[in-house]
Amino acid sequence: MTWSNQMNGRFSGMTDRFADFVENFSYEQIPAPVVDRTKAVILDGIGALLSATSERYDIGAVLRRVVQETGGTPDSQIFGTPLRTNCVTAALVNGTLGYYCDIESHHAGAIMHAIAVVGPAAYAVGEKMGSSGRDVLAAIVVGIDVACRVSYALSGPALYARGFHPTCVAGTFGSMALARSTWAWLRVTVFSLRTWRTAVSAARPRFLKASIR
Numbered sequence: 001m002t003w004s005n006q007m008n009g010r011f012s013g014m015t016d017r018f019a020d021f022v023e024n025f026s027y028e029q030i031p032a033p034v035v036d037r038t039k040a041v042i043l044d045g046i047g048a049l050l051s052a053t054s055e056r057y058d059i060g061a062v063l064r065r066v067v068q069e070t071g072g073t074p075d076s077q078i079f080g081t082p083l084r085t086n087c088v089t090a091a092l093v094n095g096t097l098g099y100y101c102d103i104e105s106h107h108a109g110a111i112m113h114a115i116a117v118v119g120p121a122a123y124a125v126g127e128k129m130g131s132s133g134r135d136v137l138a139a140i141v142v143g144i145d146v147a148c149r150v151s152y153a154l155s156g157p158a159l160y161a162r163g164f165h166p167t168c169v170a171g172t173f174g175s176m177a178l179a180r181s182t183w184a185w186l187r188v189t190v191f192s193l194r195t196w197r198t199a200v201s202a203a204r205p206r207f208l209k210a211s212i213r
Contacts, residue, residue: 018146018149021142022142022146022177025138025141025142026138027134027135027137027138030137030138030141034141035137038137038140038141038144039137041105041115041140041144042115042119042137042140044104044105044115045098045104045105045115045116045119046079046119048098048101048103048104048116049079049080049094049097049098049104049116049119049120050079050080050097051101051103052096052097052098052100052101053079053080053081053097057100057101059096059097059100060080060081060097063078063093063096063097064078064081064083066089066093067083067085067089067093068083070085070089071085072085072086072089073085073086074086075087075090075124075127075128076090076091076123076124076125076127076128077090077123077127078090078093078094079094079097080097087124087125087127087128088124090120090123090124090127091120091121091123091124091125091175092120093120094119094120094123094124095116095117095119095120095121097120098115098116098117098119098120099113099116099117099167104116107144107148107151109148109152109156110147110148110149110151110152110156110166110170111151111156111157111159111160111166111167112147112148112151112156112166112167112170112171113167113171114143114144114147114148114167114171114174115140115144116167116171117147117167117168117171117172117174117175118140118143118144118147118171118174118175118178119140121143121175121178122136122139122140122143122178123136125139125178126139139178140178142177142178143174143175143177143178144174145174146173146174146176146177146178147167147170147171147173147174147175147177148170148174150169150170150173150174151166151169151170154166154169154170156170
């Protein structure tokens with residue numbers, strides 16, 4: 001068996017367990033202290049997001065113009081405005097606002113501002129799908145957990161050394177994971193995780209060679 005095949009098998013087992021965790025996660029699994037902490041993180045993240053909508057910042061006007069020009073199905077709210085747009089654009093705009101002031105909660109070990117990425121995605125998808133508050137909170141918990149775990153796996157400092165921010169790179173996987181709270185996206189999410197497994201195992205030798213150089 002080649003080294004590549006061995007690594008592919010190793011990543012296959014790890015990522016399948018990862019995908020199963022995302023697929024089967026529910027609100028009932030969350031310990032009460034984590035629920036309380038998550039509520040505080042959510043409020044903190046929304047406060048940071050709303051701070052960025054102040055007229056003293058140009059970003060609000062820029063993003064409102066983007067929403068008005070692109071239009072879209074009015075699925076989800078743009079925070080701090082009467083505007084509504086499709087959930088993808090809402091997640092992008094609210095996520096930009098959520099990170100703009102850089103005052104949201106921070107996971108030092110993972111170098112991760114997860115709520116700025118995960119929160120807006122959860123609010124937008126949850127609003128579109130009519131999800132309950134418990135479902136949205138559970139989605140945020142799993143999204144933050146996944147984002148931080150991926151950042152640890154990739155190594156936040158190593159990402160920084162290559163010019164990437166862990167929040168952008170790993171946060172994307174957190175947002176993808178939280179979308180599992182809606183049944184329509186569940187299969188896409190799990191399939192994406194299993195596909196990512198194959199891509200990572202295939203690319204790893206190339207990155208190793210690049211590092212050796």
